[in-house]
Amino acid sequence: xxxxxSQISNxxxxxxxxxxxxxxxxxxLAFHIINMPQEQVxxxxxxxxxxxxxxxxxxxxxxxxxxxxxxxxxxxxxEHKTIMVVENARxxxxxxxxxxxxxxxxxxxxxxxxxxxxxxxDIRLKELLLRLQKDVDEVIIATNSSLEGExxxxxxxKLVKPTGIRVTRIASGVPVGGDLEYIDExxxxxxxxxxxxL
Ligand code: ZN
Numbered sequence: 037x038x039x040x041x042s043q044i045s046n047x048x049x050x051x052x053x054x055x056x057x058x059x060x061x062x063x064x065l066a067f068h069i070i071n072m073p074q075e076q077v078x079x080x081x082x083x084x085x086x087x088x089x090x091x092x093x094x095x096x097x098x099x100x101x102x103x104x105x106x107x108x109x110x111x112x113x114x115e116h117k118t119i120m121v122v123e124n125a126r127x128x129x130x131x132x133x134x135x136x137x138x139x140x141x142x143x144x145x146x147x148x149x150x151x152x153x154x155x156x157x158d159i160r161l162k163e164l165l166l167r168l169q170k171d172v173d174e175v176i177i178a179t180n181s182s183l184e185g186e187x188x189x190x191x192x193x194k195l196v197k198p199t200g201i202r203v204t205r206i207a208s209g210v211p212v213g214g215d216l217e218y219i220d221e222x223x224x225x226x227x228x229x230x231x232x233x234l
Pocket of ligand 1 (some may be wrong): 110
């Protein structure tokens, strides 16, 4: 039986599809939205649609951006010969928040996982290899310390080593299975400073 009007039920159902939103939270959010001022709801929905329409992958590092090239890749102040490889844009944001990393990034958008059927060609590895044909001094692998992150790190190091470019892995101060984005800045910087040669 439908307790609410079908419009409310629809809204609840759509919200419940978002990650981390259970049925109860979806209900709470739906009622909150219905009680919000009209213009605020319009602003919210417009920002969702316009973000979805205008944001795409940076042509160089594959992070999410609304320009051709992201501000980090476009910056002359960054050290473009040092590339830190991360799994997603949230990990990039975590390192950027420390304000201490001066190199550039490469965002894989995932990690290799045989269990989930995610292979090397399903993440942005080809784009990384293309970048390595240019002048690069070091590739810092900062994938998560989960099984998938470690497998990805191994795979990348095997690809990069024959090129003669230095390959390092951030130190294991990062808790096993820990998502980079939840780790505090001090731990992140310690992991970066203590990186080891692969
Ligand atoms: Zn970029």
